[in-house]
Amino acid sequence: xxxxxxxxxxxxxxxxxxxxxxxxxxxxxxxxxxxxxxxxxxxxxxxxxxxxxxxxxxxxxxxxxxxxxxxxxxxxxxxxxxxxxxxxxxxxxxxxxxxxxxxxxxxxxxxxxxxxxxxxxxxxxxxxxxxxxxxxxxxxxxxxxxxxxxxxxxxxxxxxxxxxxxxxxxxxxxxxxxxxxxxxxxxxxxxxxxxxxxxxxxxxxxxxxxxxxxxxxxxxxxxxxxxxxxxxx
Amino acid sequence: xxxxxxxxxxxxxxxxxxxxxxxxxxxxxxxxxxxxxxxxxxxxxxxxxxxxxxxxxxxxxxxxxxxxxxxxxxxxxxxxxxxxxxxxxxxxxxxxxxxxxxxxxxxxxxxxxxxxxxxxxxxxxxxxxxxxxxxxxxxxxxxxxxxxxxxxxxxxxxxxxxxxxxxxxxxxxxxxxxxxxxxxxxxxxxxxxxxxxxxxxxxxxxxxxxxxxxxxxxxxxxxxxxxxxxxxxxxxxxxxxxxxxxxxxxxxxxxxxxxxxxxxxxxxxxxxxxxxxxxxxxxx
Numbered sequence: 001x002x003x004x005x006x007x008x009x010x011x012x013x014x015x016x017x018x019x020x021x022x023x024x025x026x027x028x029x030x031x032x033x034x035x036x037x038x039x040x041x042x043x044x045x046x047x048x049x050x051x052x053x054x055x056x057x058x059x060x061x062x063x064x065x066x067x068x069x070x071x072x073x074x075x076x077x078x079x080x081x082x083x084x085x086x087x088x089x090x091x092x093x094x095x096x097x098x099x100x101x102x103x104x105x106x107x108x109x110x111x112x113x114x115x116x117x118x119x120x121x122x123x124x125x126x127x128x129x130x131x132x133x134x135x136x137x138x139x140x141x142x143x144x145x146x147x148x149x150x151x152x153x154x155x156x157x158x159x160x161x162x163x164x165x166x167x168x169x170x171x172x173x174x175x176x177x178x179x180x181x182x183x184x185x186x187x188x189x190x191x192x193x194x195x196x197x198x199x200x201x202x203x204x205x206x207x208x209x210x211x212x213x214x215x216x217x218x219x220x221x222x223x224x225x226x227x228x229x230x231x232x233x
Numbered sequence: 234x235x236x237x238x239x240x241x242x243x244x245x246x247x248x249x250x251x252x253x254x255x256x257x258x259x260x261x262x263x264x265x266x267x268x269x270x271x272x273x274x275x276x277x278x279x280x281x282x283x284x285x286x287x288x289x290x291x292x293x294x295x296x297x298x299x300x301x302x303x304x305x306x307x308x309x310x311x312x313x314x315x316x317x318x319x320x321x322x323x324x325x326x327x328x329x330x331x332x333x334x335x336x337x338x339x340x341x342x343x344x345x346x347x348x349x350x351x352x353x354x355x356x357x358x359x360x361x362x363x364x365x366x367x368x369x370x371x372x373x374x375x376x377x378x379x380x381x382x383x384x385x386x387x388x389x390x391x392x393x394x395x396x397x398x399x400x401x402x403x404x405x406x407x408x409x410x411x412x413x414x415x416x417x418x419x420x421x422x423x424x425x426x427x428x429x430x431x432x433x434x435x436x437x438x439x440x441x442x443x444x445x446x447x448x449x450x451x452x453x454x455x456x457x458x459x460x461x462x463x464x465x466x467x468x469x470x471x472x473x474x475x476x477x478x479x480x481x482x483x484x485x486x487x488x489x490x491x492x493x494x495x496x497x498x499x500x501x502x503x504x505x506x507x508x509x510x511x512x513x514x515x516x517x
């Protein structure tokens with residue numbers, strides 16, 4: 001689910017870089033305030049310390065989790081006549097919180113480097129397609145955890161994460177193909193195609209939701225610290 | 234066939250200008266282009282290529298890509314067959330969406346009929362868009378490969394730092410790169426151990442019973458185990474990094490790029506990009 005180079009017109013991919021720059025900057029700014037409380041020693045409340053060391057505290061863990069998600073997203077499930085692979089952006093969102101967006105940027109960059117998935121001009125828009133639903137999924141999980149329990153809220157986070165990503169992906173591709181000036185593809189045909197493609201991805205939403213739910217229930221039993229909130233002031 | 238002086242059996246013509254097989258190949262012109270000017274120059278060309286709308290400019294774009302490729306010393310015919318297969322495999326990944334659009338658009342989009350057979354109709358506007366997407370996509374893919382294959386990762390990250398990308402993001406990328414191989418190996422080891430214990434994928438999502446009841450929970454537990462192991466490892470890694478002075482100095486030292494030839498090449502690339510942009514605007 002990566003948009004390749006050459007498909008999008010310049011305003012779309014430049015806009016994608018703009019969105020990604022804004023959200024990444026905001027995520028990193030949030031990260032600088034993780035866990036800073038009045039109980040912290042005075043040097044840990046110093047803005048210069050906060051700006052450097054405290055956010056670096058999170059990086060090795062985030063890097064390892066990014067690498068794990070990169071590896072785990074290579075799991076292919078047979079779906080004849082083809083196969084589908086897990087996206088796991090919802091799971092990233094609920095585990096990494098605000099750091100999910102920069103982690104997705106990095107993960108997508110390495111997918112370009114290693115496999116040629118996506119492209120350098122479309123890195124920004126691809127990050128927005130995966131990252132915005134990841135942030136939303138993190139919010140759903142944190143908000144619903146106490147009300148619905150970890151399993152159900154993780155299912156919703158996983159399903160919404162991939163569902164919204166699919167919607168954004170095909171929406172952007174259709175926006176590139178539907179050309180209002182030259183009338184290459186009518187908006188009605190575009191909407192019909194978009195609807196059909198989203199419905200075709202409903203099984204993936206269910207699978208991702210179940211997968212996220214099972215992973216979260218496993219972690220809750222084995223290592224609950226991994227489900228802590230990132231990016232919470 | 235003529236053998237070389239060392240008697241290695243490798244024909245002289247394949248070794249080009251090298252005098253000894255153990256000597257490293259001299260870096261190509263593109264390898265010598267310093268990272269910061271190279272990133273700026275190639276990104277300017279990529280931006281111009283991605284904005285092209287006129288089909289008449291596509292041959293020119295491809296001539297430019299071929300010229301740069303020949304300067305890089307990375308043509309497929311000069312690298313080993315294994316790398317060739319890798320290149321084709323890499324081309325298949327981004328090519329899937331592009332190929333899908335190229336296959337669908339000529340028969341689906343537009344109004345000007347070129348050819349009709351029953352309900353199948355080839356239309357000019359769709360064909361034009363498909364050619365534009367395919368031509369631009371392949372050129373951009375080739376430029377991306379040129380940039381990534383001729384620039385070491387650490388130098389690329391240092392160049393991105395000079396362009397204003399935040400240190401935290403680059404450090405995240407650097408650390409992720411270090412862990413990727415290890416995590417992939419650990420995942421492979423876990424899968425092998427599971428297979429040795431008798432686990433086999435039992436079904437497919439087409440017949441969702443066994444797959445959803447057994448395979449997916451097992452895979453979820455495997456990913457959970459990998460996450461727990463990596464979390465525990467990250468605590469140890471972080472302590473070791475702190476002991477070695479991590480965080481006291483930037484990971485990527487910024488070295489000023491003063492090579493005039495590199496900057497001249499960048500100026501040429503930017504000028505070409507501007508010319509392409511203007512030509513495209515004039516043709517549309």
